[in-house]
Amino acid sequence: MQCPQFLFLVMGTVIILTSIVSYLIGTRLVAEEEIVVLIVLAVSVFLFILAFIITRSFERLAEVSKMKSEFINIVSHQLRSPLTNIKWTFEILSSGEFEVPESKQEEYFVNVKDNIARMVELIDDLLIVSRIEQGRLPMRKKEFSFADLVSSQVSRYKVFAQASHIELSLLIEENLPEIFADPSLLKLVTENLIDNAIRYTRGGGRVEVFVKKRDKRNIILSVKDSGVGIPQKDQKYIFQKFFRAENALKQRTRGSGLGLYVCKTIISKAGGQIWFKSEQGRGTAFYATLPIK
Amino acid sequence: MKKILFVEDEAALQEAVGISLEQKGYKVVRALDGEAGFRSAKTENPDLILLDLILPRKDGFEVLENLKKDQDTKDIPVIVLTNLEGMKDVEKAISLGAVSYLVKTDYDLKEMLKKIEEIIEK
Numbered sequence: 218m219q220c221p222q223f224l225f226l227v228m229g230t231v232i233i234l235t236s237i238v239s240y241l242i243g244t245r246l247v248a249e250e251e252i253v254v255l256i257v258l259a260v261s262v263f264l265f266i267l268a269f270i271i272t273r274s275f276e277r278l279a280e281v282s283k284m285k286s287e288f289i290n291i292v293s294h295q296l297r298s299p300l301t302n303i304k305w306t307f308e309i310l311s312s313g314e315f316e317v318p319e320s321k322q323e324e325y326f327v328n329v330k331d332n333i334a335r336m337v338e339l340i341d342d343l344l345i346v347s348r349i350e351q352g353r354l355p356m357r358k359k360e361f362s363f364a365d366l367v368s369s370q371v372s373r374y375k376v377f378a379q380a381s382h383i384e385l386s387l388l389i390e391e392n393l394p395e396i397f398a399d400p401s402l403l404k405l406v407t408e409n410l411i412d413n414a415i416r417y418t419r420g421g422g423r424v425e426v427f428v429k430k431r432d433k434r435n436i437i438l439s440v441k442d443s444g445v446g447i448p449q450k451d452q453k454y455i456f457q458k459f460f461r462a463e464n465a466l467k468q469r470t471r472g473s474g475l476g477l478y479v480c481k482t483i484i485s486k487a488g489g490q491i492w493f494k495s496e497q498g499r500g501t502a503f504y505a506t507l508p509i510k
Numbered sequence: 511m512k513k514i515l516f517v518e519d520e521a522a523l524q525e526a527v528g529i530s531l532e533q534k535g536y537k538v539v540r541a542l543d544g545e546a547g548f549r550s551a552k553t554e555n556p557d558l559i560l561l562d563l564i565l566p567r568k569d570g571f572e573v574l575e576n577l578k579k580d581q582d583t584k585d586i587p588v589i590v591l592t593n594l595e596g597m598k599d600v601e602k603a604i605s606l607g608a609v610s611y612l613v614k615t616d617y618d619l620k621e622m623l624k625k626i627e628e629i630i631e632k
Contacts, residue, residue: 290596294564297593301614302522308619309526315533321525328522 224275228268236261291459291474295339299332306332342475345405346458349482356399356486360510363436364393366400367428370407374415382420385411390429393436397510402483409476410440410503417465417501418444435489435506446497455493456481464497480505512630513537515556517547517573518591519565523614527560530623536630544568548576551583558630561608563592563599571602578607587629591622 239260243253306328309315317325348354371387378385414424422443431437447455451462459474484491488508495501514536518524521542528538539554541547544565551559559577563570570590577583587609592599595613603611610629612622 293595294593297615298520301593302520302526304615305526305619306522309530312620314620315530317529321529325522325525328525332522 221275224271228264228271232261232264232268235264288459292339292343296336299335299339302332303329303336342479345479346475349479354402354482354486356402358397358399360395360397361400362393363396363398363403363438363507364389364428366404367407367426367438370404370411371426374411378415378424381415381418383415383418384423385415385426386423387426388428393428393430394509396436396507398487398507403487403507406480406483406505407438407440409480410438410505413476414440414442414444414501414503418442422500430509431506433509435508438505438507439502441500441502443500446499446501447493447495448497452493452495456491511535511537512557513539513554514626514630515539515541515547515550515554515559517541517544517550517560517565517570518562519543520562526619527622530619531626534623534627542566544570544573548573548583551577551586552580555582556586558626559586559588560591560626561588563590563594563603571606574603574606574608589626589629 236257240253240257243256247253247256306325309317310322310325310329345354368387368389371385375385411424411426418424423441424443425439425441427437427439427441429437445464447462448464451460454460455462456477458478460478461474481491484505484507489506491503491505493501493503512535514531516524516527516531516538518527518540519542524540524542528540531538539550539556541550545567547559547561547565548568550556561570561574565573570592574588574590577586577588584607588607590603590608590611591614592611593614595616600611610625612625614622617625
């Protein structure tokens with residue numbers, strides 16, 4: 218949807234006509250030529266700026282509409298993938314026509330369960346994103362130890378990291394103060410960062426998690442991996458909805474692309490900042506600060 | 511025994527479709543990404559290729575293009591098997607030389623197998 222052609226004609230005609238009219242009126246009311254010219258120029262510039270604003274609004278509307286329909290297309294595809302997995306695996310298990318060897322049966326049941334979880338996760342992510350868009354993200358703040366939260370998350374991921382032959386380590390500064398924030402939302406953020414770090418690191422690599430005091434007013438979480446890194450050209454899009462860096466897509470096609478967008482929103486709303494440093498092929502480090510109560 | 515190359519990154523589908531095709535009497539060669547898919551097409555010389563579009567390393571469209579440009583593989587019929595259902599994707603796949611475009615969620619496994627049999631037995 219482009220700015221319709223006729224709108225240019227209309228705006229152009231309006232500018233020309235107004236210039237002529239203001240010239241004619243100007244020469245009748247004002248004696249000096251220079252002042253008339255200035256008036257005509259001023260009027261034309263004003264209309265030109267107006268026209269520019271109108272064109273930009275059209276373009277923005279078109280962009281929003283395009284993004285919405287792309288969003289829906291992507292969501293639809295993301296949901297269909299696990300759905301197909303469930304549908305066909307279930308069909309094989311339940312129809313009499315196919316012989317599923319016993320050794321495979323349990324695997325197939327696990328496939329169904331995993332894909333159901335995948336769909337639930339995607340739908341949860343989508344709900345969060347939708348609430349963020351509408352400015353309705355509920356925050357239930359309380360005082361708690363962020364260090365403890367990160368600690369328990371790292372424990373949860375130990376097995377997964379081991380299975381992928383990745384060394385997962387945690388360093389927490391002593392006597393870290395508590396923070397006043399929503400623990401369930403921050404749990405999402407840490408989950409996301411640790412999950413990404415492990416998934417995009419090849420076997421034999423490392424993921425290091427630190428929590429320490431950044432300064433008098435903030436604590437900082439850092440998740441460093443020795444993984445595939447983010448290519449320079451993709452770095453500015455990393456926090457965008459659905460964006461997945463080219464090398465991330467090549468590594469695994471799963472992943473909603475919503476995680477970092479959600480992280481950024483949560484951290485911002487908690488009064489912190491989130492950023493990263495990355496080099497393709499060497500690794501990535503994500504940093505998030507949170508204000509101390 | 512006819513040979514089918516299945517290029518698909520979802521492990522659950524490789525299982526479900528693979529096992530059912532094998533039980534129908536076909537030999538199934540599996541490829542989990544675009545590059546492996548193209549390589550296997552050249553080395554295995556299958557009678558039919560089932561090609562997903564969203565794949566790691568090289569997407570399905572690029573693989574399809576390469577298959578049709580390569581002397582060894584250009585005559586192998588390719589069925590695109592995907593969950594992308596936009597008109598533009600269908601047109602692009604057909605124009606690149608796919609003999610059929612099937613949207614996975616539109617079919618039961620049994621129906622899909624029938625479609626595959628129709629094409630490979632022609």
